[in-house]
Amino acid sequence: MLGDFDLAEEAMQDAFRIALERWPKQGIPIEPGAWITTTAKRRLIDRLRKRRVRDRLDPLYGRERLNREGQIEMLENSLDSSLEDDRLRLIFTCCHPAINQDAQIALTLNSLGGLSVPEVARAFLVPTSTMAQRLVRAKRKIREARIPYRVPPDHLLPERLPSVLLVLYLIFNEGYEASQGGAAIRRELCDEAIRLGRLLTELMPDEPEALGLLALLLLHNARRDARVDEAGDPVLLEDQNRSRWDRQAMSEGRALVRSALARKQPGSYQIQAAIAAVHCEAACAEDTDWQQIVALYGELLKLQPTPVVALNHAVAVAMSDGPKRGLALADSISQLDNYLYYHSARALMLERLGRMGAARTALLRALKLAGNSSQKKFLRRKVELLDSPSSDVP
Amino acid sequence: MLYMLLINTDESYYGTLSEEQMGQLMGEYMQFGEEIEKAGVQITNHRLRPSSSTTTVRVRNGEVLSTDGPFAETKEQCGGYYLIDVKDLDEAIAWAAKIPSSKYGAIEVRPIWVMDEDSGGQS
Numbered sequence: 001m002l003g004d005f006d007l008a009e010e011a012m013q014d015a016f017r018i019a020l021e022r023w024p025k026q027g028i029p030i031e032p033g034a035w036i037t038t039t040a041k042r043r044l045i046d047r048l049r050k051r052r053v054r055d056r057l058d059p060l061y062g063r064e065r066l067n068r069e070g071q072i073e074m075l076e077n078s079l080d081s082s083l084e085d086d087r088l089r090l091i092f093t094c095c096h097p098a099i100n101q102d103a104q105i106a107l108t109l110n111s112l113g114g115l116s117v118p119e120v121a122r123a124f125l126v127p128t129s130t131m132a133q134r135l136v137r138a139k140r141k142i143r144e145a146r147i148p149y150r151v152p153p154d155h156l157l158p159e160r161l162p163s164v165l166l167v168l169y170l171i172f173n174e175g176y177e178a179s180q181g182g183a184a185i186r187r188e189l190c191d192e193a194i195r196l197g198r199l200l201t202e203l204m205p206d207e208p209e210a211l212g213l214l215a216l217l218l219l220h221n222a223r224r225d226a227r228v229d230e231a232g233d234p235v236l237l238e239d240q241n242r243s244r245w246d247r248q249a250m251s252e253g254r255a256l257v258r259s260a261l262a263r264k265q266p267g268s269y270q271i272q273a274a275i276a277a278v279h280c281e282a283a284c285a286e287d288t289d290w291q292q293i294v295a296l297y298g299e300l301l302k303l304q305p306t307p308v309v310a311l312n313h314a315v316a317v318a319m320s321d322g323p324k325r326g327l328a329l330a331d332s333i334s335q336l337d338n339y340l341y342y343h344s345a346r347a348l349m350l351e352r353l354g355r356m357g358a359a360r361t362a363l364l365r366a367l368k369l370a371g372n373s374s375q376k377k378f379l380r381r382k383v384e385l386l387d388s389p390s391s392d393v394p
Numbered sequence: 395m396l397y398m399l400l401i402n403t404d405e406s407y408y409g410t411l412s413e414e415q416m417g418q419l420m421g422e423y424m425q426f427g428e429e430i431e432k433a434g435v436q437i438t439n440h441r442l443r444p445s446s447s448t449t450t451v452r453v454r455n456g457e458v459l460s461t462d463g464p465f466a467e468t469k470e471q472c473g474g475y476y477l478i479d480v481k482d483l484d485e486a487i488a489w490a491a492k493i494p495s496s497k498y499g500a501i502e503v504r505p506i507w508v509m510d511e512d513s514g515g516q517s
Contacts, residue, residue, distance in 0.1 A: 096483075098483055098487070144505055145483045145503075145505045146395050146482045146483050146505065147482070147483045147484075148481075148482040148483065148484050152484070156484065
């Protein structure tokens with residue numbers, strides 16, 4: 001049995017493949033989105049015609065043909081409706097909560113992002129065969145459990161939209177974390193997530209959280225180049241060269257946050273984007289409006305009362321009201337003992353309070369949790385600075 | 395499309411309920427039963443006796459081996475099921491979420507393998 005999902009997905013992939021072949025030679029069309037959908041539509045009709053011919057030739061298809069005739073009719077009707085709906089249906093089907101999250105991400109990239117299976121595999125650092133398996137299994141689940149190929153009705157949206165947004169967010173993060181070194185394809189994930197975010201806001205212009213997510217991705221991405229130094233080591237927000245921030249992306253992101261918040265339905269992506277926007281508005285680290293950031297984290301904490309958000313709130317309080325109050329908040333958070341940033345944030349507050357011994361202990365704890373070499377290098381340097389007598393020299 | 399909704403619960407939970415609470419739960423199930431009946435999607439449903447009354451049967455080398463107790467000694471055991479016929483997984487999930495036990499147990503939604511339907515395999 002062939003679901004509509006498979007057909008639409010194949011057609012979309014065809015369209016992306018053709019675009020990859022043609023655009024570099026012939027230039028990018030004026031409306032790339034419309035070009036893709038029109039091409040996908042043509043490919044879909046081609047595929048349907050071929051299938052029909054085969055059905056006629058093969059008598060074994062008897063009963064299935066009847067099913068297919070109905071399906072073709074339905075598809076042809078749906079072709080008349082806007083093809084944008086098709087892409088939206090694809091996103092929601094790929095991100096259906098009944099599909100395992102890793103597979104949601106892979107499906108989305110593969111069927112909407114136009115990344116090939118080996119590319120998706122490389123982006124997620126797994127063997128191609130593993131990724132292919134994952135996709136096959138997910139597609140089988142869509143078919144066998146009959147996951148509907150549609151945009152969920154309004155009453156289901158509040159429970160479905162978050163998984164779509166989360167998938168885009170995770171795709172972005174995967175690329176963002178890979179900024180230091182790693183395959184170029186991993187960094188491309190950021191652009192891919194932003195492109196999909198734009199698509200989602202085009203298709204659902206009235207969803208403030210979709211706008212908020214796109215704004216958040218743009219604002220983070222604007223700082224991407226400044227996040228690492230020439231040696232490829234991470235640079236903290238306060239030490240970043242702000243002239244390397246992408247002003248255009250920042251103003252687009254800020255405009256989006258504003259228009260999202262104006263709808264008066266605050267959500268966690270909008271608030272995170274607003275926080276990122278406040279950082280972007282400061283000409284230098286000292287100018288940061290920490291009070292506003294504290295207030296925003298307070299709001300976020302209400303919507304998302306997780307230990308990590310509580311930690312960020314504590315860090316902001318330390319900047320706004322002093323390390324003593326920040327540390328008291330940080331110390332009241334449990335469950336973060338295995339979280340690197342918890343210990344590095346505490347180290348910083350302790351250092352500011354002049355409690356060097358405790359700061360050192362916290363840094364060593366963070367060092368133990370460091371996963372990659374640049375994190376380790378960064379933390380070791382911090383310990384050395386703490387140990388050197390002139391620790392006020394950066 | 396047929397789906398089996400398998401109700402998995404920690405059986406010891408029922409022992410913690412007062413008579414009144416148990417009555418309330420039964421009332422919720424009656425109400426759910428009426429709703430699903432009225433919607434015309436239910437094929438059948440059954441409540442199962444506690445897992446302590448289970449016998450597990452295996453045949454090895456032609457010999458029938460019966461043992462006392464369930465196949466898997468897990469805390470949560472299947473205590474009943476609904477077999478429903480609905481359009482797609484979203485509808486099945488919506489019904490699963492209405493089963494009173496979903497609030498403290500877990501409902502497994504399994505599509506029924508209709509032999510005819512998939513026999514052609516993937517084309």
